[in-house]
Amino acid sequence: MERCTHGLDTTWCYLCRVDESGAPHAAWGLEDPPEGWEFREEPMGEAQAKYLRFLCEEFGYSFEPDLAAGEADVLIESFLDEPMTERQAHTLELLAREAGQDVPAALTYAEARQRIRVLVTRRALRFSA
Ligand SMILES: [Zn+2]
Structure with missing residues (x-):
């Protein structure tokens, strides 16, 4: 078994995945949409796009770069309710x-x-x- 810097197996280490996502704060859930957010029509910001891409890869979905921020909020929330990977x-x-x-x-x-x-x-x- 090849060990990563976390002392875990490189083939499945979740910590490495978060680090590699380029959006570690968001990937750790520190920037999840607040409760009661309103639908946001504007395009996704860079951090949100990276976060959504990370989650799409986690669950094997293809990432759509052209979503509105509000659509991304809804998708992110739905991923978070999925069973753990x-x-x-x-x-x-x-x-x-x-x-x-x-x-x-x-x-x-x-x-x-x-x-x-x-x-x-x-x-x-x-x-x-
Ligand atoms: Zn690791």
Whole structure:
């Protein structure tokens, strides 16, 4: 097994995927559309487009670059409610095992992502302590 800089398997490391997306903040869900947003007619911004492309690749959909920002918001939200990906499941399993935690079986993409984010942050704290 080839290990990445995160100490995980390069073939499925979710952290590498987020890094490679070029939109790490958005990919971590730090720029998700707020609740109660209004439909935005303007074209997608660059960060949102990168984020949507990342999610399309995660789920094997083709990316359409000409969507309005509001259409992209809706698509992004719908992806986040999908079940977690295999890449996430592997990454979460390894990180949870390291932290001595149980791995919950059924999570949405957004839930898995948040759990991974928390585990990665704790792991960084532990390694730098
Ligand atoms: Zn990695």
